[in-house]
Amino acid sequence: MSERRRALLIAGAVVAGLLLVGLVLWLSRRDGSTSTRDAGGTEVDSTGPMVSVTLYYPSLSDRRLHAEERSIPESTREEKVRSIVAALLEGPQSQMLAAPLPGTIELAGVFFGEGGVIYLDLRQPDQERPPALGSLEELLAVYSLVDSVALNTPGIDRVALLWNGSQPESFSGHVDTARPLTPNRKLLAESP
Amino acid sequence: MRRFVAFCWLACALLTSLGAEAQEPAPPPPTSGLVGRAIVGSESIPVALQPADGGTLFALTPLVRRLGGTLEQGAYGESWELRILETLYTFGPNSGALLRGEDILPLSAMPQIGATGPMVPLDFLEQTFGDQLGLQFQWEPATATLLVRRPISRTLEVVPELVQLQGTSTLALEFSDTPRYRIDEQPGLIEIEILGDRLVNPWGDPPGDSLVRQVQVGEQKIRLRLAPGTASQHYVLRRPFRLVFDVYPSTPSGRAATEVQRIVPPRQRQGIRTIVIDPGHGGSETGAIGASGTEEKDLTLAIARSLARALERRLPVKVVLTRSEDLQMSLDDRTALANQNKADLFVSLHVNSSYGSSAQGAETYILSTEASDERAADAAAAENQSGEGDGDPLYDLQLILWDLSQTHHLSESLRFATLVQEELNSALELRDRGVKQAPFRVLMGAAMPAVLVELGFLSNPTEEKHLESLDYQNQLVDSLVRAIARYKTLVESRPEDRSGTGDTP
Ligand SMILES: [Zn+2]
Numbered sequence: 180m181s182e183r184r185r186a187l188l189i190a191g192a193v194v195a196g197l198l199l200v201g202l203v204l205w206l207s208r209r210d211g212s213t214s215t216r217d218a219g220g221t222e223v224d225s226t227g228p229m230v231s232v233t234l235y236y237p238s239l240s241d242r243r244l245h246a247e248e249r250s251i252p253e254s255t256r257e258e259k260v261r262s263i264v265a266a267l268l269e270g271p272q273s274q275m276l277a278a279p280l281p282g283t284i285e286l287a288g289v290f291f292g293e294g295g296v297i298y299l300d301l302r303q304p305d306q307e308r309p310p311a312l313g314s315l316e317e318l319l320a321v322y323s324l325v326d327s328v329a330l331n332t333p334g335i336d337r338v339a340l341l342w343n344g345s346q347p348e349s350f351s352g353h354v355d356t357a358r359p360l361t362p363n364r365k366l367l368a369e370s371p
Numbered sequence: 372m373r374r375f376v377a378f379c380w381l382a383c384a385l386l387t388s389l390g391a392e393a394q395e396p397a398p399p400p401p402t403s404g405l406v407g408r409a410i411v412g413s414e415s416i417p418v419a420l421q422p423a424d425g426g427t428l429f430a431l432t433p434l435v436r437r438l439g440g441t442l443e444q445g446a447y448g449e450s451w452e453l454r455i456l457e458t459l460y461t462f463g464p465n466s467g468a469l470l471r472g473e474d475i476l477p478l479s480a481m482p483q484i485g486a487t488g489p490m491v492p493l494d495f496l497e498q499t500f501g502d503q504l505g506l507q508f509q510w511e512p513a514t515a516t517l518l519v520r521r522p523i524s525r526t527l528e529v530v531p532e533l534v535q536l537q538g539t540s541t542l543a544l545e546f547s548d549t550p551r552y553r554i555d556e557q558p559g560l561i562e563i564e565i566l567g568d569r570l571v572n573p574w575g576d577p578p579g580d581s582l583v584r585q586v587q588v589g590e591q592k593i594r595l596r597l598a599p600g601t602a603s604q605h606y607v608l609r610r611p612f613r614l615v616f617d618v619y620p621s622t623p624s625g626r627a628a629t630e631v632q633r634i635v636p637p638r639q640r641q642g643i644r645t646i647v648i649d650p651g652h653g654g655s656e657t658g659a660i661g662a663s664g665t666e667e668k669d670l671t672l673a674i675a676r677s678l679a680r681a682l683e684r685r686l687p688v689k690v691v692l693t694r695s696e697d698l699q700m701s702l703d704d705r706t707a708l709a710n711q712n713k714a715d716l717f718v719s720l721h722v723n724s725s726y727g728s729s730a731q732g733a734e735t736y737i738l739s740t741e742a743s744d745e746r747a748a749d750a751a752a753a754e755n756q757s758g759e760g761d762g763d764p765l766y767d768l769q770l771i772l773w774d775l776s777q778t779h780h781l782s783e784s785l786r787f788a789t790l791v792q793e794e795l796n797s798a799l800e801l802r803d804r805g806v807k808q809a810p811f812r813v814l815m816g817a818a819m820p821a822v823l824v825e826l827g828f829l830s831n832p833t834e835e836k837h838l839e840s841l842d843y844q845n846q847l848v849d850s851l852v853r854a855i856a857r858y859k860t861l862v863e864s865r866p867e868d869r870s871g872t873g874d875t876p
Binding site: 238239240277312314315316318319348351352353354356360361 | 651655657658659660702724726729809815825828
């Protein structure tokens with residue numbers, strides 16, 4: 180092989196490497212910005228300070244909630260809770276996990292009550308009742324919301340789930356939602 | 372934060388182990404046939420040994436068999452689970468971490484999986500059996516002997532409290548730490564023998580009453596002398612650990628038919644006579660929906676109807692269905708119906724659904740302890756707010772008794788659920804995943820043993836097909852009838868309706 184040919188090969192490899200690094204960086208930046216949408220799903224300004232939260236999604240293969248990290252804009256406590264719920268409903272990044280509830284469900288209201296209780300008022304256009312779920316789905320859906328909100332929000336010990344402004348005895352006929360719920364760590368998978 | 376620390380710890384352990392592996396030759400392969408012995412009391416049992424980097428490893432299985440506890444492989448991955456009394460330990464091969472709940476206890480050597488199960492280091496034994504049962508382990512390599520001793524090391528404080536309310540005396544023995552004990556009941560006398568520990572009673576013995584004549588706390592034995600013609604039952608409450616005895620006249624005339632009968636555990640239960648079967652969901656509330664459109668509410672109704680017919684045909688029982696047609700009914704109304712009918716057993720039937728399609732099999736649930744505790748706390752808070760209980764010690768006691776009755780039902784529910792799961796496992800050839808606990812609303816407030824059975828997964832297409840077939844439904848019904856028959860025999864063959872929880876042999 181001639182010196183010239185070798186030099187050309189090396190230069191080519193360096194250029195290809197740089198292109199690859201650039202592509203990876205660009206993709207990861209794009210990835211990062213898609214995970215910071217607000218409740219309405221619109222892109223938010225990710226130039227401000229961000230905070231990291233851990234979201235818990237139901238697994239498709241085991242009967243547990245698995246953690247995924249997200250960066251959300253630093254904001255008020257209510258905005259933080261809204262971002263958490265929006266990200267949960269939008270769905271996980273992993274193919275092995277699922278969104279706890281259909282994405283058409285909206286978070287109508289967030290209320291901070293006494294004694295570390297937060298009230299999340301959920302609704303779905305034209306749906307009088309929450310979605311029909313099996314008990315395992317309901318258990319994971321309820322605690323996906325409860326754990327993700329309570330474990331990321333200092334000062335929040337319990338989460339009450341409302342549907343259309345009232346507290347149902349159960350969302351889908353199994354899990355007791357008639358009272359504020361404390362996080363259930365037993366449902367969390369051992370490692371993220 | 373704790374999870375993060377745990378994660379870091381595990382990561383460090385993993386890195387260290389990887390590093391060690393890279394620099395040093397691999398540990399020697401398990402030496403087959405190396406056997407030592409463990410001396411437990413006066414007994415000598417053979418225990419397989421394996422040399423390891425951090426010291427000798429001991430076969431866990433024979434020790435569990437001799438010392439108590441359960442050992443099984445975890446549902447996921449390579450982990451193993453050891454349960455001693457109420458504490459669950461998780462560990463696995465090639466990790467120097469022993470998990471106790473969320474706590475991580477470091478081990479001097481990594482457990483290995485040998486031909487007969489897990490092999491564990493000495494400090495594993497100390498941190499599990501040692502902590503839980505107050506045992507001491509001493510390894511003598513020269514003679515390959517593991518000495519297991521029970522020193523009298525702990526001094527437990529016990530505070531006995533005796534109250535009598537409308538014909539029942541309740542004695543609560545509150546311990547400063549979980550004791551190991553054995554209960555010996557004879558007519559007129561109950562003796563609680565404390566195994567290993569020494570008791571002190573800082574407040575002295577309480578004066579007796581008309582049913583519990585004398586309470587005597589000794590260093591290693593507590594004696595209760597009962598009036599003639601009394602019966603008793605006991606249960607355990609935790610945080611703090613309390614051993615509770617209810618003593619009452621054994622003749623019905625000796626008991627006042629009062630409000631208290633409703634809120635304390637049923638003691639004069641004559642057996643299982645009324646069974647309430649609850650077909651889950653109904654009306655516009657469909658429950659889970661299968662891939663090919665099967666609705667949970669229809670399956671549960673069909674199976675409940677056929678279960679009711681089979682039970683009434685095969686057992687001398689009255690069966691009440693919470694709903695016998697396709698209508699919507701609240702969960703609280705379902706338990707209220709069971710309470711109104713003074714049911715002896717409550718069985719809620721459901722069909723499950725999961726996010727993925729792989730989950731399958733039938734599962735039996737009882738109410739989770741946390742949910743039961745939280746509900747009691749909520750009830751107490753609500754009563755306090757309404758001012759009903761203010762300054763009325765009798766009222767507070769009724770709340771405590773309500774709590775006690777829930778504990779009693781929970782232990783009976785577990786007993787029944789275990790039989791249901793056993794029957795389902797053998798009929799459907801399922802791997803035993805045990806009875807599960809969940810905060811299910813329909814199990815709350817039931818004044819009787821109550822279980823929720825998930826008969827299968829509609830989210831699994833194969834299982835959906837099975838569940839629709841009459842043959843499969845009949846198999847499920849048969850299993851449930853057998854479980855109910857076994858439980859009925861069990862309850863009715865007990866001379867007294869005792870819960871028996873907390874008895875450690
Ligand atoms: Zn159901």
